Amino acid sequence: MTKILVTGATGNIGRMVVDELLAAGADDVRALTVDPARAALPDGVEVARGFVGRPSTLPTAYANVDVLYLAPHLPTVVEACRMADEAGIGHIVDLAGPKGEHWQAVEDAVEACGVPYTHLEPGEFMANATLWARQIRAGDVVLDTCGDATNAPIAQEDVAAVAARVLLSPGEHVGRSCELTGPEALSRRQKVALLGEALGRELRYVDLPRDEAIEELAKDMGEHAAWYVDGAGLLIEYPQRAVPTVTEITGRPATTFLEWSRRNADLFRDQ
Numbered sequence: 699m700t701k702i703l704v705t706g707a708t709g710n711i712g713r714m715v716v717d718e719l720l721a722a723g724a725d726d727v728r729a730l731t732v733d734p735a736r737a738a739l740p741d742g743v744e745v746a747r748g749f750v751g752r753p754s755t756l757p758t759a760y761a762n763v764d765v766l767y768l769a770p771h772l773p774t775v776v777e778a779c780r781m782a783d784e785a786g787i788g789h790i791v792d793l794a795g796p797k798g799e800h801w802q803a804v805e806d807a808v809e810a811c812g813v814p815y816t817h818l819e820p821g822e823f824m825a826n827a828t829l830w831a832r833q834i835r836a837g838d839v840v841l842d843t844c845g846d847a848t849n850a851p852i853a854q855e856d857v858a859a860v861a862a863r864v865l866l867s868p869g870e871h872v873g874r875s876c877e878l879t880g881p882e883a884l885s886r887r888q889k890v891a892l893l894g895e896a897l898g899r900e901l902r903y904v905d906l907p908r909d910e911a912i913e914e915l916a917k918d919m920g921e922h923a924a925w926y927v928d929g930a931g932l933l934i935e936y937p938q939r940a941v942p943t944v945t946e947i948t949g950r951p952a953t954t955f956l957e958w959s960r961r962n963a964d965l966f967r968d969q
């Protein structure tokens with residue numbers, strides 16, 4: 699029997715990984731969480747108390763584990779990986795992001811520790827569209843910048859589904875970097891139009907100049923607004939293309955942005 703440990707088990711992705719594993723029939727899943735009582739994890743999961751950010755909790759959490767789902771936590775990732783090697787874990791499936799970006803340190807630490815691995819490299823999550831929720835709840839105009847900035851966002855459910863498949867058959871994915879995107883490349887303008895379609899409203903996308911966009915978006919993103927606005931220019935020059943990895947690994951189509959928008963329409967409605 700293969701024992702799988704899911705870290706960050708109440709995180710957006712981690713929680714879905716637990717559900718995907720159970721749905722696929724996994725019968726030896728341990729979930730790591732800071733507060734087992736609050737976590738309310740499903741029956742059939744062994745719950746362990748801890749956090750990859752607190753390495754002292756890891757020897758117990760790692761005991762007898764064969765395959766590890768590693769949630770990204772940069773401050774302690776080197777130690778968490780070294781300890782995984784010491785514990786005899788046979789495979790790490792790490793959640794990172796596109797190569798060379800903020801999460802590169804996760805992949806570097808995983809590779810340095812010597813445990814066989816599979817990297818999951820999702821680009822932007824569709825859930826980031828909630829950045830516009832306040833504006834859409836208030837009216838029909840969405841103010842942003844670089845409306846032609848294009849990428850292929852992915853639903854978190856699809857990241858979790860891929861993670862579960864890999865955790866269940868790690869041998870098929872050793873040493874692989876799985877670039878993960880949604881099924882279509884979309885500009886910001888197109889995403890806003892699709893959100894409008896899901897809500898049954900016509901939304902109007904308006905580009906603001908850089909400084910005004912930062913001022914507007916800081917209402918929702920705080921200090922990250924400048925990073926978001928300046929990154930948009932790169933997505934005009936180098937639009938992200940969609941890749942078929944989700945379907946290749948899960949055998950099902952990746953969630954479209956319209957499907958995601960319909961499923962999450964309430965986030966954009968005044969309740």
Ligand SMILES: NC(=O)c1ccc[n+]([C@@H]2O[C@H](COP(=O)([O-])OP(=O)(O)OC[C@H]3O[C@@H](n4cnc5c(N)ncnc54)[C@H](OP(=O)(O)O)[C@@H]3O)[C@@H](O)[C@H]2O)c1
Pocket residue numbers: 705706707708709710711712730731732733737748749751769770793794795796801820821822823826
């Ligand atoms: N947004 C994007 O477009 C994008 C793209 C690529 C990658 N990413 C990254 O993907 C990751 C996915 O996030 P996720 O929501 O699934 O969560 P996560 O970062 O994988 O895990 C978060 C979980 O870790 C545990 N935790 C305990 N103490 C914590 C602490 N002090 N700080 C942070 N976490 C703590 C919590 O679970 P317990 O309470 O159960 O312990 C929490 O729910 C994020 O790190 C994100 O940066 C994001």
